[in-house]
Amino acid sequence: MRKGLLFIVSGPAGSGKGTVVNTLVKNHPEIFLSVSATTRKPRPGEEHGVHYYYISKEEFEEKIKNGQMLEYTTYSGNYYGTPLKEIEEAMERGKDIILEIEVDGGMQVKKKLPDSAVTVMLTPPDREVLEARLRGRGTETEDVIRWRLERAKEEILLLPDYDYSVVNEDGKSDLCAEALYKIIQAEHQRTKYTKTIIEKFI
């Protein structure tokens, strides 16, 4: 049985990575979407084990101490992180896993699992489209929009550290999900995963 691989999908706010990743797992339900853990309280409509695993601060810190968090960060006084156990078990069962994660976390994971983690960055087509998307939300102040544009630039500058990148044009998230799926399939053909075939000729 082929081993599962871990695909890290990052991209700035406004890259549409949430929609792309959800389309991918809807169209290809054999692929598993990793659920993060957090210490923040669930919002109305959010479900434990679907949107996040909602755990206590003590439990989260215990997991950090025991090396059970693949990566983690803090934001607005709460922890957010990726529990290692679920991912390891899925990969052992041959399941591919998607981890939708910030650039910093993505780089942490790639360092810990260089041989089975593949990194993909989704980007908007350009700064103008990104700005239009951020303004289109109509929920953020001018200051927040400026900050997000600056942050997006910083993240996209790290693109050469990623393995792959895919441009998400307006209204093309289906195409983008398929591009991601092709990357997943192609990665399984890399000789670092297929070299056991040699044994069948000796």
Added chain:
Amino acid sequence: MRKGLLFIVSGPAGSGKGTVVNTLVKNHPEIFLSVSATTRKPRPGEEHGVHYYYISKEEFEEKIKNGQMLEYTTYSGNYYGTPLKEIEEAMERGKDIILEIEVDGGMQVKKKLPDSAVTVMLTPPDREVLEARLRGRGTETEDVIRWRLERAKEEILLLPDYDYSVVNEDGKSDLCAEALYKIIQAEHQRTKYTKTIIEKFI
């Protein structure tokens, strides 16, 4: 415009690489199949520019001397090689090119063009299937079959030097061609070719 990439497809006799490559370019005519040059005489039904470029020994040696052969080898007293010019021109025009070539030649090309050549090895599923295919041809002596099996093993041992490998099961050359096509598409998403997107955010 995106630059074309060079895909080197190798595989032992009996891997079915000819059928797979021909299926690929039939289904995806935007991909260009490189035509080799040779000093051997055309066989009945073979066409100049389709099966080979049939050139004289003097012309071939002139091209070697001027660095116009990407790789070459000799077999039964004749030269066989890949003219560089056609490949360079196609890549500049943004065309992807397939080069169906022996393992030794494949490695020569990878060394010369490490940044734009991608190597894929096609293999039979195992030694038994390979032997059945070689015997099924009904045209070769026992000695030749033994020699081809030995040679296949040597070639497949070099699989870790290739970027990708694909197993060609009996009757599955269409699937194999599609696996190759996905590798081509995924390779174009590698950040080493896509990093110009960064300029659109600065």
